[in-house]
Amino acid sequence: MMATLFNAALGIPSSPCFSFSKQSTLSPLRCLRNNQDVNGFHEHRLEIEGDKNVEKSKSITGDDHAKPDFSDILYLNKERLKAIDELNKTKREKQSLLSMVKKLTVEKMAGACRDNQSVCSDLLLRIDSMVLNNVISPGEASELRRLVISHKVGVYDVFNVTANKGDSELLGELRQFSYGSKKSGFHIVHICTEMAPLVPNRSIASYVTGISRALQRKGHLVEVIMPKYASLNLDEVQGLRKLTIEAYSYFNGQLHENRIWTGVVHGIGVTLIEPLRYSSFFSREMINGYPDDFERFSYFSRASLDYIVKCGKQPDVLHLHNWETAIVGPLFWDIFANQGLENTRILLTCHGFNSQCTEQPDKLALCGLDPERLNLPDRLQDNINMERVNILKGGVVYSNRVLIMSSVHPKHTMVHNLSHGLEPTLNIHWDKLAIAPYGFDKSTWDPSSDSFLPENFNAENMNGKVVCKVRLQQQLGLSERASNILVACIFPKGAELDVHKMKGIILHARQQNIQFIFMGTNEGSVMNQTLEGLKKEIKDNKIRIVVKYDEALLHLVFAGSDIILCQSFLDPTDEIPLKALRYGAAPITHLCEATINRNFIHHDQEATKYSQLINSTFGNMSLNLAVDEIRNNPSKWRQRMIEAMTQDFSWDGECYDAHVEACSAIKNL
Secondary structure: OHHHHHHHHHOOOOHHHOOOOOOOOOOOOOEOOOOOOOOOOOEEEEEEEOOEEEEEEEOOOOOOOOOOOEOOHHHHHHHHHHHHHHHHHHHHHHHHHHHHHHHHHHHHHHHHHHHHHHHHHHHHHHHHHHHHOOOOOHHHHHHHHHHHHHOHHHHHHHHOOOOOOOHHHHHHHHHHOOOOOOOOOOEEEEEOOOOOOOOOOOHHHHHHHHHHHHHHHOOOEEEEEEEOOOOOOOOOOEEEEEOOOOEEEEEOOEEEEEEEEEEEEOOEEEEEEEEOOOHHHHOOOOOOOOOOHHHHHHHHHHHHHHHHHHHOOOOOEEEEEHHHHHOHHHHHHHHHOOOOOOOOEEEEEEOOOOOOOEEOHHHHHHHOOOHHHHOOOOOOEOOOOOOOEEHHHHHHHHOOEEEEEOOOOOHHHHHHHOOOOOHHHHHHOHHHEEEEOOOOOOOOOOOOOOOOOOOOOOOOOOHHHHHHHHHHHHHHOOOOOOOOOEEEEEEOOOOOOOHHHHHHHHHHHHHHOOEEEEEEOOOOOHHHHHHHHHHHHOOOOOEEEEOOOOHHHHHHHHHHOOEEEEOOOOOOOOOHHHHHHHOOOEEEEOOOHHHHHHHOOOOOOOOOHHHHHHHHOHHHOOHHHHHHHHHHOHHHHHHHHHHHHOOOOOHHHHHHHHHHHHHHHHHOO
């Protein structure tokens, strides 16, 4: 095909167009070129005159002066290779354009989805504002909220522009909007201290945003209430506005005014509470870690409930997180349950039990609780130091359901081995405990639709992974062979780089004769400076150290690698093992096998699907074993990776199912 195109470009007919008698002999074919022609090609004509063959060339301009005679076949080959290069370049440019169009299409579709969710969230925040400004009653606000929740799709078509509308105009349109269908899905309000990207690089922050987006994608309504820290990253907050209303909350025997801010983050309505009298509570550099953390977060928890009641919100679930907002549990049932929240239930997630917050009982009175009533063994009294109250214990006791976040450990391990003194309480409330794994955002990390990849792939068709591997090798200047084993070591955000261990890995890579890529995921970090130093020190044609952060390359590394070295399966902030599995790469830890085995000694029906997979495959596998299996039993390796790719370990998978199951269970109480 390529030869045909080349011949056509030179004006040479393809062989089927020629027929010669047996007596005829062909004279040598010669190509003539006019240097004044920008293309370097001319019309050619072959004339056969008896025994004498004459080749003539006439320029398009009619120039008949003498032409140089090029008879060397090397010249033809050179021109042919140039033409092939041009065609390949055109194909690459075409593929690049198609990838850009694909990416823009995906972003447009995602944008449309975000816009729909953002409009709904913005409308709900405006309804809150109307209640606080006494434009509507809490009862009408509840009806309007149900209207918005029930008609999410239609709401976007009617109310896609709300920013420039006053309360009266918007209220009139809402009242005219027909209400007919029954409310579907749960209305969940997070009362939390973190949310990404407002507070980056923290496990709770990523979790709150990830599970909230997953729930909203499947028809539930999610809102977030959190403190307005001075250190918040507000760049991605849409429509951030300061409400001109009085929002008071109780603390230390008095009512105190709060400034309320609202906006939308990734389609999720966000309310930020800023204390005025106690402005120093959240104007600090760190989120937590201060001696007065109990005062700070009990103030915020009480202010959140006061705000919910004043707005007339009636969510199905109040979702609390760790000890910082666990105090909402006793506050809700002792003070707020009968203030229009009779149908609301409490869900608590515990991201581990190592931080529980124990305080003097009399401090409970700061937010309006009765210390004598709560300082009892079956309520908030600490199991070890009975002269103190335990705030996380109170959250467990006063919640309708408790989700323990753990991707690896089953429930009995978390309760009996990792509860840090809470085991008696957790045993009493065993039936309302459940395990939920962490996840990742598959709308961004999915090889079947990833716009950064030269060719997409999935478990049913893995051909694209080979294409990605060769492209990665080409881009980094490695030997371009799909049969080469390619291992990547990706350092997560905030990780500390052990140079000695890294040099050991490099030595191991040389001994195993495999290609190796080291890459960080932080821009301008100290780790990148360390990588830069190692890059200058290590010279090896099979090892590449990528210092500059490159999002597109990071996606390609996941897609093109056979193995991804991870620091741990236990770190909830490290999504690298989850993404590796999604892209058909085996996650292998740096740790020795003995250490890994201790992490996975428990395996029962209460373990997560992720834990079961890791325990039965990669948790007990060293880099040596993985490389040996790829080389000696490639069919088994391929089947292992295909099975892993079919699992959904994103926020939309097992994590989502655990949360919906928890919400359904407590709504039926």
